[in-house]
Amino acid sequence: MTLEIPEVVINRLPIYARALSALAEEGESVVSSQTLGEKLDVTPAQIRKDLSYFGRFGKQGRGYNVNGLLRKLREILGLDQQWRVCVVGVGRLGHAIVEYGGFEPQGFQIVAAFDTDPGAVGRQVGNLSIRDARELESFLAENRVDIGVVAVPASAAQQVVDRLVAAGLRSILNYAPMPTHVPEGVAIRHIDPVLAMQSMTFYIKQRDGVHG
Amino acid sequence: MTLEIPEVVINRLPIYARALSALAEEGESVVSSQTLGEKLDVTPAQIRKDLSYFGRFGKQGRGYNVNGLLRKLREILGLDQQWRVCVVGVGRLGHAIVEYGGFEPQGFQIVAAFDTDPGAVGRQVGNLSIRDARELESFLAENRVDIGVVAVPASAAQQVVDRLVAAGLRSILNYAPMPTHVPEGVAIRHIDPVLAMQSMTFYIKQRDGVHG
DNA sequence: GCCTGTGAAGGATTTCACAGCC
């Protein structure tokens, strides 16, 4: 398909899609790059340029059809499909992830949860029964899974990522405080609130000088 | 102090600091940009250039002193200090945040939690008693708080961010699935696992074509 | 008149490549 679309562009598309959803719910039928940009703190030129990688969706003089563009973006991103997700590590964090209600409505269905702790295996979380992490490979061989969520301690993160990749997964969401790496061709995203805070403190310090 | 250091650079420093911590624990005393880069999937030149914004910390022919550089980075980022954090919104997500043990050891102390729900106010979470969100401004006026964590529903996020900013907070970590905006001079970071997944599905689709 | 789509310009970030020092 279309080659070499910058990753920054891909990362912005879901934001556009979300804003368009909101506009659609408010009953708006048309939106200009100007108006959309104001809602999102993005320049209109950026929105137009981003969209131009995928086609010509607007109408001169009017703007974009909200539902039309939303449908297009959902198609491009695959948000019109169901995605199957497994979670590895069901400690406090993994628990919260499995029970978080925000994934399902967006098409991300959690189909399995794994843990190494014999005390956790077999327990019920949400509507899943926790599986033994030793079954990870066999489960992935027998069931379609699209995305792996890693919620294990930092010390185990790389090993778990390696197993997921070896088993054929190509998309990983890593919650472990550890910058695991993956081979070319595997998408990985890191969720790390501590890192996020640690980069903000630099600016606090710069502004205010040193606290007690 | 030093002016105009790119934000991307600041965002990488905590990663370097974390890797140096690990090296220090392993008893390594010296590391080259080459070796550090391999651990982090970052080019050696990038590491050297990033560090050069802040000074000259290495020794030609040897590399960097692990503990020395770590101390420097912690000082630059303010990680050698205690930071006071408040959490707004103590639903399931806020709960998990307050009870997550990963912040305290890094110097981020959660000093208050707020909610609007009368049924939640007064309840105990971790070692905090949930406060009425109406007390937010008075609490911030009387107590030093450095970082505000927003864990409210999307519909309330912008409003909460506005209140935090109006009360003088200049660093915000937003967990709400909603790209809130803030005035110049306020640092904000978004944590949004759904967005992260939605950008990965693009690549799955590109590789594999469409699933059922 | 308004707004898109897009080459070209501009700006930011990364990488190169090497002088200089240990």
Next chain:
DNA sequence: GGCTGTGAAATCCTTCACAGGC
């Protein structure tokens, strides 16, 4: 010989500005 620090080059990304269509 190995490795840093850094100008210069290369690359990547954003913004400009305007031709063209509604």
